[in-house]
Amino acid sequence: MVGGGQLARMTHQAAIALGQSLRVLAADENDAAALVAADVTIGHYTDLEALTAFAKTVDVLTFDHEHVPGEHLLVLAMNDDTPIRPGPDALAFAQNKLVMRERLSAEDYPCPPFAEVSDVDDVLKFGAQHSWPVVLKAATGGYDGKGVWMLDSDAEARSLVPELLAAGTQLMVERRVEMRRELCALVARSPFGQGAAWPVVETVQKDGINTEVLAPAPGLTARKVDEAQDLALRIANALGVVGVLAVELFDTDGGLVINELAMRPHNSGHWTMDGSRTSQFEQHLRAVLDYPLGSTELLAPTVMANVLGAPVTPQMSPDERLHHLFARFPEARVHLYGKGERPGRKLGHVNFVGQDVPELRRRATLSAHWLSHAEWPDGYDIHGKER
Template identity: 40%
Template sequence: MTALPPGSTIGILGGGQLGRMLAVAAAQLGYRCHIYAPEQDSVAAEVAAKFTCAPWHDQDALIEFSRDCAVITYEFENVPVAPLARLPQAMLAPGTRALEVAQDRVREKRFIEEVGGRPAPYLPVDHDSELAGAIARVGAPGILKTRRDGYDGKGQWSIKQDHEAQGIRIPQSGCVYEERVRFECEFSVVLVRGRGGEIRFWDSTRNTHEDGILAHTELPAPAIVGSQVEEARALAGKVASALGYVGVLTLEFFATANGPVFNEMAPRVHNSGHWTIEGAVTSQFENHIRAICGLPLGSTERMAERVVMDNLIGEVALDLVGHLSDDRAHVHLYGKSEARAGRKMGHITRVG
């Protein structure tokens, strides 16, 4: 692919904060962005040149949107795949195969096993009658997760004893039951893959979650992460190559006594990579734009020995004066109109 010239329009499927930060990065390189999202209240649209508000399955609207774009990417992994079949597939970066894998947790785990990775022991659960047997075979404690549409701890049930499964109703789309992993810490591998197949990795952060939501990332990560990151990177590179991936891809892992255990993948820019805006030579957002536009990738080198990022969740984000009283804080607010419990409203990064 010839590099897209400045002034070209990048289409972004999804209107949330990741789309917002992608649009800002694109504007810095001279590109225009066109947001497509079903919700009128789009924080990405606020910083983009154009906005189409239409349902995902509105084929006419999607096709008209695509005619305005030189390349199309997405900011979250739950964009329905079927409507995208009508679009020119060469325009999509990454392609739809990454979406198909990431949207089904069982399919995702099987794919990881096929390329040599190791998820936690698991079994699919498609009916209420199968749950007790899955718990008996996999063991308890464990976690029951919906196969589709789960994120930030949603669609999950912690099961400490087998009797706690009584009364749980399996949704029509099915679930997966997996063993609760004993781990020392969680970490992620964030990479970018260019159109020519070049792969670059950012340093892996230690990730801390609260109520299923990422709350804190920090560098340097503990020594156990350093001892396991090469194996995790090797798997992430295989995943990216097998998918023919273009752009930023994230794999999350548990660091255990027996090596890295795969948790889940996100075919997009990722919350645990927000630190790269100030903390790396090239941010995940800029490198995603570079990759999908056929530009040379930027350096992923860390800018300081220590970097920490904290998510601003709920009403705590509204205290802008308080956050800025720390003169080393880089504050990012996403422009969301309503602060509520469990909602990511922004983040703060501190470098050095």
């Protein structure tokens, strides 16, 4: 696996059960996966030489992010027999949002109106036609709300767009979608073409960062579940994806609209580690290793909350915080990434599995907040009873 972040870390956990050990190309020996995997090569994903040498040592190459330069992938695919899964042709659609929009719109998948931006006038024209605000996006490299700007007016476009273009950022503009909520359809596809879909989930964002996932999406009609799963499976097939594909969706009055694609285990699928028969990490491996896919059965409703670094790192040690969390919620399923604390950084996630979804949400968000802030938003005091 190229990339040594938390996705590689959790994929290694899954690899162990399959009798394997994940070989990781990590940029740094303190990367989340490098801390726990037996077989780590240090090298950067933008370094073609490092990639080439790494590819020669593995049976199949896969990724924990979509940032390996497309031209490197094409060179790897041409010069080496090692299968790349997903392949460069498929990955291009997860790497470049403009390429993705062009392809999916051409095949009549539901996308918002969009345009390429080579000039600020393209944005002004698009704003006049579709009405403000509009969404400006960097075509490549964005994540967690980075590379996305909401433009309210001509004036805002004039102040931002020329600067970004001058910096060499490839830009596109989209109509802002009026939505009820965000959903995600997570599927997997094997090289053989077998597909498997997990229950469709609702994702909750704050400042562009996913904070919570509700599995399955509460109150979603069976028709919309079918539609979302069908959409994701058809896209996986059309683009020749191998591995996990996340299709981020807007749930709108007019139906489902596609937001973004990711071709790897995805934050919206972390709930599967405790809430589904087969986790997204095992499933990604099964697809990439060309095994038949596993059952995506829901074990019980699950709520996942991300542990995001607090603005100020608390004095209480992470270890002590975990201690208190386990004391309050012995049923919490905690997954930590071994990363240093930084504001907004994804440090881990917590799953709660059960039947009472509002209570699961309450516990998951309390737990995630506690683990990063060392404070209980509901005023809970573990020593309260003794006072």
